[in-house]
Amino acid sequence: MKTIWLLLFPICIAIAWLLGYRARPKEEPQRKSTIPRNYLIGLNFLLNEETDKAVDIFIKMLEVDSDTVETHLAVGKLFRRRGEVDRAIRIHQNxxxxxxxEKIHREQSLFELGQDYLSAGVLDRAERIFLDLVSTKTHSARALQILIDIYQQEKDWEKAAQSAIKYEAITKKNMQPIIAHYYCELGEAAFIKKQYDAALEYLEKAGAADKSCVRASLVQAKILMEKTEYKKALTSLKKIKDQNPDYLSESIELLALCYERLNEEDKLVAHLKQLLDEHPRVPVVLILAEHIRKRKGDKVAANFVADYVRRYPSLRGLYIFINIYVSNAEGRAKEDLHILQNLMKNLLANKPDYQCNSCGFSGKSLHWQCPGCKQWSTMLPVHGTHEAIA
Ligand SMILES: [Zn+2]
Structure with a gap:
């Protein structure tokens, strides 16, 4: 690979030089004779792998005027793509x-330099450059987009939100669902520090930015539960089925806990039955089956789950069914069911619980921003009706 680059790179430089050279309307005779000589010297340095000296020669050779700026930028980009960021930085700084x-070229060079710093991982310098570029006409949108990426990497959610608001104003692209996540991040951070009021304020903002933000409802409910305000927590949790029923499974255990603390288990059963009619999900069945088992025994609970699995076949549904059924069975049947139970347990242990619907990234925990493609709200729970037995 390195050999190919050694051969290709001088050719690219030559093409870049020729483009710059030919673009000049007039050449004074003296320069005409010195450029090719310098080029050969540079080429020699490159072939001897003395790239630093080669860069010096090329920088000297390509004198900066309006005709050669593009050539400089092209060469700088080439270095960056090769991973030789230091050299790209020298060219752009030069x-x-x-x-x-000219102003337009200065801004373009700054933009390239900012990207060099990004490639080198020097985020603070990149940030300063892109902040300067926000006020330009040509680069403001792209600069804001890069700033958003930087702030996301640094987990500076306040600045990410401010940049996203500006980006939305310029591009008219709806950034509210992402801004809602930034407020949720801030809310969760305050929640961890037990600053409940501050946390709830951020979640209010998240909900105002995006009414269908499930995460805001979930975190809000968790904080209210921490404050033992179970009725209010229930109100937050009940929003989720309309916000995005795909995330319903995330709310079921919290919902059951709230009703339990309020001593309203009858209401829980009624609510879960209604949920199951509208959105059949295994976690709903699991909690309902547990309540039926407590009140009416294993057999009725097993029949209830069997009926559900018949209607909505899924591996996890079947597993719950076997778990209930095994305690009722006797003798050989019990032994066989135990084998099946273990087999399914292992099978499910290797299955992901969440999967990104954009890039396919999967895992056992929910990430609101997909670690694979960095998109927000694309990772969804896979249990329930999404997973057929076949
Ligand atoms: Zn993804």
Missing amino acids: LIARPQL
């Missing part, structure tokens, strides 16, 4: 240092 550089 451009910016020229006082006669």
Whole structure:
């Protein structure tokens, strides 16, 4: 690979130089004779793998004027793509240092330099450059997009939200669902520090930005439960089925706990039955079956689950059914069911609980921002009706 680059790179430089050279309307005779000589010297340095010296020659050779700026930018980009970020930085800094550089080219060079710093992982310098570029006409949207990425990486959610608001104003692209996540991040951080009121304020903001933000409802409910305000927590949790029923499974255990604390288990059963009619999900069945088992015994609970699995076949549903059934069975049947139970347990242990519907990333825990494709709200629970036995 390195050999190919050694051969290709001088050719790219030559093409870049020729483009810059030919673009000049007039060449004074002296320069005409010196450029090819310098080029050969540079080429020699490259072939001897003395890239630093080669860069010096190329920088000297390509004098900065309006005709050669594009060539400099192309060469800088080439270095960055090769992973030689230091050299790309030198080329772009050399451009910016020229006082006669036109505004448009200065901004372009700054943009490239910012990308060099990003590639080098020097985020604070990149941030300063892109902040300067926000006020430009040509680069403001792209600069804000990069700033949003930087702030996300640094988990600076306040600044991410501010940049997203500006980005939305410029591009008219709806950023509210993402902004809601930034407020949720801030809310969760305050929740961890037990600053409940501050946390609830952030979640209010999240809900105002995006009415269908499930995460805001979930975190809000958790905080209210911590404050033993179970009725209010229930109100938050009940929103989820309309916000996005795919996340319903995330709310079921919390819902059951709230009703339990309020001593309203009858209401829980009625609510879960209604949920099951509208959105059949295994976690709903699991909790309902447990309540039926407590009140009416194993057999009725097993029949209830069997009926559900018949209607909505899924591995997890079947597993719950066997778990209930095994305690009722006797002798050989019990032994066989135990084998099946273990087999399914192992099978389910290897299955992901969440999967990104954009890039396919999967895992055992829910990430609101997919670690694979970095998109928000694309990871969904896979249990329930999404998973057929076949
Ligand atoms: Zn993804």
